[in-house]
Amino acid sequence: MIDDGSSDDSAIVIEEYTNSFVYENGTDGIVFRLIRQQNTGQGGARNRGIEEATGDYLVFMDQDDRVKEDYIEKLLGVAEDDGSDIVISGYEHIIVSGEVKEHVELTNNEWCRFMNITPWGKIYRRDFIERENIRFLPVPLGEDIYFNVLSYSRAQKVSYTDYVGYQWVINESSVSNTVHRAVSEESHILTLFDALVRMDGADKWMRDEQFEYFMLKTGIFHILYAAKGTDAKALIGYRDEVFRWLNDKMPGIERNRLITFKGPEGERSSVARAIFIYMKLRRFHLDGAFLRVFRLGKR
Secondary structure (H helix, E strand, C coil), X not given: CEEXXXXXXXXXXXXXXXXXXXXXXCCCCCCCCCEEECCCHHHHHHHHHHXXXXXXXXXXXXXXXXXXXXXXXXXXXXXXXXXXXXXXXXEEEECCCCCEEEEECCCCCCCHHHHXXXXXXXXXXXXXXXXXXXXXXXXXXXXXXXXXXXXXXXXXXXXXXXXXXXXXXXCCCCHHHCCCCCCCCCCCHHHHHHHHHHXXXXXXXHCCHHHHHHHHHHHHHHHHHHHHHCCHHHHHHHHHHHHHHHHHHCCCHHHCCCCCCCCCCCCCHHHHHHHHHHHHHHHCCCHHHHHHHHHHHHC
């Protein structure tokens, strides 16, 4: 357990819980270790976890989320049966009470790489991650996207399953719902995009139409996501920066053939429609007006 420079009583709570667990249940081969370090952010904490891990596989969870009892068993079974470096699964978007707001089941082996680009909802073979020296990017936004795209680039075999056992809990006070809801140097999406361009094998990805669509989707959704905490002038300027980068690095991206009402096979219909409509507005130079109205609606 990595205490990444917490300023509350997290470390004390962890020590009390683990001591109690061992006392009541016996160790039975289970050993808890608490590692304290100065704050390095989510990516840095996960990197430390990778370095300290000794098991055959790696599984990540966000702190507020939940998994079903058979989650690891199911993903491990696919990994062992297929000899996979990575197994990807879907997820449920739930509220704290447990009510399911969205059920996302993977149905396409190619596009599902980008349907769930987070480190959770997956299992990774540890010797593969270590051999390829794959680590999270030390930035507050997009560290997980970088980790997974790099993993996909170097994996011998990536599998997916239609099983859904991960539950992503909606939490309005989480980092992604606070720090990232404004344009700032800390949360600028181009920091991630620049890192992806410098990544080994980037030339191949930049010619991949699914990756191209994913980059467009990521840029648009971050522009929309940052609208709540950004004034109109800065938001329009940010949009211009993002699209200037995309058109410079990926010429023709705005004509990507996957920009349709249905999107790539396997994409959620709500997401595909949002991208399609935004790009239609952009074609007629109406996306700026839309962003101003959208921003007011999010306040």
